[in-house]
Amino acid sequence: MNNKRWIGLIALLVAEAMNLLDATIVQVAAPVIHGDLGGRTADIQWFSAAYTLPFAALLITGGRLGDRFGRRRIFRIGVTGFVLTSATCALATEPGLLIGARAIQGATAALVIPQTIGLIKSGFTGRSLSKALGTIGPVMGLAGISGPLLGGFITEVSSWRAVFLVNVPLGIAVLALSHLLPESAAPQRPRIDVLGTVLLTAGTALVVYPILQSRDWVLLAGGVLLLGLCVLLQRRRTNGRLIELSLFAHRGFAWALGTSALFFAVMSGVTLVVVLHQQLTLHHGVMRSSLALLPWSAASGAASLIAGQWLVARFGSRLMYVGLGVLLVGLVVAPYALLPALAVGGVGVGLFTTAFFTEALHRVEPHETGSAAGLLNAVQQFGGTLGVAAFGSVFLHHAQTPERALWIAAAVVVVTVATAHLMRSPRRGRVVPEPVSTAR
Template structure:
């Protein structure tokens, strides 16, 4: 196997660690609270303490990679993530655990924006589409493994072992990361802009997690608006491409549905049908497995044949799956997962194919941050719709279907003229040269 493909494994494991860490802790959170004590609200903050700094620092993390080197920042982030995971496993109080989770989230914000940039640096042409196509299967496997590992490890050992899973994975990533090429696009770091961005993002995300604090949204929006006036923080030139802003909106809408629907399915299994945590996790297997397989097929063959038109196919298949959820859950999840896999590979190919090398970190950070916003918003909105009527799973599902219809329109706006004529289908992602 070529060194670049082995290096890709390191990037994929790092991506998987981020998803695993969130899903494993969701399952273990009630047991952690029972052991450590503290406020009932701490159960929510075991995850929120990770999500908040992760979302708030993603763009800054991408910018740091541009400035100081993507591989260097990737390795530093993974090392801190491993240390923070070890500290979480040793935490003696809920407050300490929440603090260490925040460090984990900040470290992940330094790691994740570098992955796409390093993939684009390592691969070109058709190999790039294939490399991007491997993300879906890995995320699907992590999505399947997270809830199951959380239940099995907590039951067989201790909740502390849940955090220790990251240690061998992180060390393996560090061992392989020397195979990755270093890349950077020297840029000045805007410290004032970074503070504005972090504060604004936190003020936007916090009310989504804590619904009593909606008054923070307005000042958060003002701070984020000021960020776009500071050209050294965000590559404003990204928005010269007419499709990039619609790509951000498309990402937010799609991942709101993705996170919201999976949450609703788990809540329906546990609260309405009174199934165990383990069984609830198994129910999501058709969704995750189908998503992984479809993403692999899309990256290997379909993007090259259909180009960005594959986005419409994926959204259509996902919409059909959502319509089937109230009537046949498992087939619906398999169909919906197929749509997710078809869409995600073609979406990232289209969203990033016009990005220049010096824009990569900023673009990856923005896309990841918007994805995180969308996912957090989806959990809040779809979860609230379901909890108001826990016997009626069809209500949040129809809201999700309507959101996908809007996503079709925003996806159309992000397509370039060349991709509409099928050229991007033949050369999925340009190298920026």
């Protein structure tokens, strides 16, 4: 029985890795896809944003669906949809079809990812539970590092279509192993907030679309209005909410959401700009372009491991400032020495993320954990989508040179220092929370 649980855990980890790999692989292959399918230059950004936008907007609802109808059931439905849409992406013959399939693929991923923690907690107890949860961070770190390299390698030796086809055998293997997962659901099945989901999804889309393409600020204002209505609806509901409003009893969590959005906008935006610069400006091949991201990814993974094992326990949330400072140095130096600067920036990313998630989640009550993790993840993805939209647009509309985008990213990091300070909670004495493993 224990062996079956660990084999079931492998299925969950592969599903988690598929999501992260898909985002990073496609980001590297996007210019090649555009060269093959044609279309507008802005489509390069949409190949990534069309996936992350519905993924971000539907993550919380995906978690609620698992709570109500069974996490294993929703997990299997999501993986099935992910496999089918991956195959559709591989067969796309024009940009619009690919972008539409990517959007549905992101929606199916939002059914998969929120179930992971609940299924692990249902299958493990005690020390085994700690070990199982501890596998998430390293696997996600490895996926983050290998994603760009794998994307470059597959595209170089085969074609960009194989980038999507790789999900098909992986997804089928996950489905084959998923029967080993225990079924679980919330003791009190929550209602599904359909109106809140519609407002959140439509509002998010209307905020991102003008930044990516239309420059229609009326649409942007409409998106902000819909998001405001979603918040108002959540405040007025007594049950069936998308999120636990008790999370905002302390101002620190609200500032943590803002910090997450800003930071991951920089992360996603900078990596896209580097890839675009390598392929569109320097005319490097996709494999060489993916290798350019290796210093960033490898340094980030190593620094995250060191921070989680030793530094957070000693320095607590102050490590966030160190990480942001190191990242700022990397961004400032990047226009003059790109690869060394990316290594420096990657160290900053690794130091910050572990300290950030530890600080953001340490005050969360047990009944709020699922909602808090889902909301942080959703905001992280939303920030990444905005980063792709904003920094990609700056690059594409300013002579396809990275300098301006990197300077703006540095300015956003400075703002992030301020929001990170506002999210910190005052502590009596020297109390440092246990480091939190970061899945993404």
